[in-house]
């Protein structure tokens with residue numbers, strides 16, 4: 211029974227202990243007789259020795275009497291059958307229980323509650339499951355039978371998968387049942403995607419719907435980043451070898467040169483709906499109304515009702531025929547702010563509609579915002595936090611730590627990040643790999659990874675400063691928050707805590723999110739410095755082959771591939 215518990219789900223404290231729920235128990239040698247296991251064992255053991263003894267004595271007798279061995283009577287035939295049956299039964303103890311399997315049992319899924327990666331499975335053959343009629347169900351098995359019924363209902367479309375959490379009131383159990391249903395419907399295994407070890411309550415209604423597990427991404431620590439006189443250990447979630455090591459080398463060079471310095475230029479999340487009017491003249495009239503400073507106070511009062519942290523900063527409009535795109539910019543405290551700004555915009559639209567009833571609201575987002583898309587408006591006007599970060603790197607550090615020269619870096623930056631990106635028609639991509647660092651820090655700290663698109667807009671400048679080097683990154687759209695969304699999840703929250711910017715800053719709301727944006731920019735600065743040095747020194751391919759293709763521990767001089 212121990213084996214059955216392992217393969218089939220039991221409920222402990224109301225939770226499923228195994229996701230491979232309630233497939234019919236595999237037939238085993240011990241099922242041969244409708245008896246308890248110890249009696250079945252005793253029976254076949256006795257049968258084996260009895261038949262062996264009997265056959266050997268008959269064999270000896272025949273040799274003595276010179277009777278041919280192949281001449282057998284009924285008792286010997288019966289003994290032979292008993293011998294073969296008991297022998298096969300005993301083989302089961304050595305794990306060789308093939309004789310009891312049907313051909314479909316050859317699938318690992320059926321035998322071990324798992325399906326090999328990529329192997330398909332016709333779940334319809336498995337579905338008509340009856341509880342084992344031989345062993346009466348135990349209390350724990352009753353629970354698994356109940357879950358099995360739910361799995362079947364999900365597969366049959368009787369219970370919608372999305373409603374499991376509400377129906378069961380147990381997020382973990384809902385995830386396990388959904389996962390099992392998905393595996394059976396697709397015939398594909400989710401083995402390797404963990405289910406255990408995650409708080410499914412924490413994502414309900416906030417971060418992810420219809421969960422079946424969670425993806426693991428390693429988190430490395432680079433640092434310390436010396437930024438504005440404070441040291442930070444920066445968590446980076448990535449599966450790209452060399453990225454953390456390379457950024458770490460950049461941090462080292464910056465630290466040895468006295469650190470980096472940042473300036474927050476602007477902090478404003480944006481949302482731009484699209485509204486339509488009967489004519490372009492009417493659209494223009496509303497545009498002038500919205501942009502008139504005399505109306506700003508009234509509009510901001512209406513907008514700011516959306517949250518105690520939302521503060522309208524400006525409305526700038528673009529018009530296309532009779533369609534209007536008013537772009538609302540507002541501060542959002544420590545939240546990244548998309549929900550907040552959207553609510554504020556909705557308040558204003560309701561008010562404007564009452565003043566201009568012929569306005570037709572086509573969409574709360576008209577793409578002039580512009581969220582999760584590369585766009586000139588973000589690059590020029592900014593979105594989220596606009597941060598500039600700089601460092602002076604001593605010539606000797608460039609040579610000793612970065613293994614290159616100031617001249618080589620300046621030339622490479624001009625030809626690659628400026629001229630090369632211009633030739634490519636780049637939009638906000640005047641950098642070597644800002645998105646690498648932005649993505650890694652975003653994922654570690656629970657930011658919206660899709661906003662990596664505009665958050666990675668960056669121009670990297672490298673100039674000679676006497677014998678030394680001046681490097682800067684200008685990033686107009688760093689969209690980060692330290693409350694809301696994924697920031698509240700345990701792992702992401704721990705990473706924010708490491709940086710000292712977890713949650714809401716009650717003394718100065720917004721300063722945690724702003725600090726995080728500065729850290730992102732400081733980390734990008736280090737990443738740019740290190741990768742540009744690697745390319746200038748011609749080390750890139752060599753180090754990539756060394757560190758990205760080996761299992762060795764990585765050292766400080768490794769580079770990232772870009």
Ligand code: ADP
Nearest residue numbers: 519543544545546547548549550694695714719
């Ligand atoms: P977003 O607008 O980034 O999607 P959410 O709306 O999910 O963020 O989260 C913001 C929520 O957090 C709001 O309900 C807000 O009242 C609350 N909150 C608490 N403290 C702060 C803070 N310091 N800054 C911004 N929001 C805060």
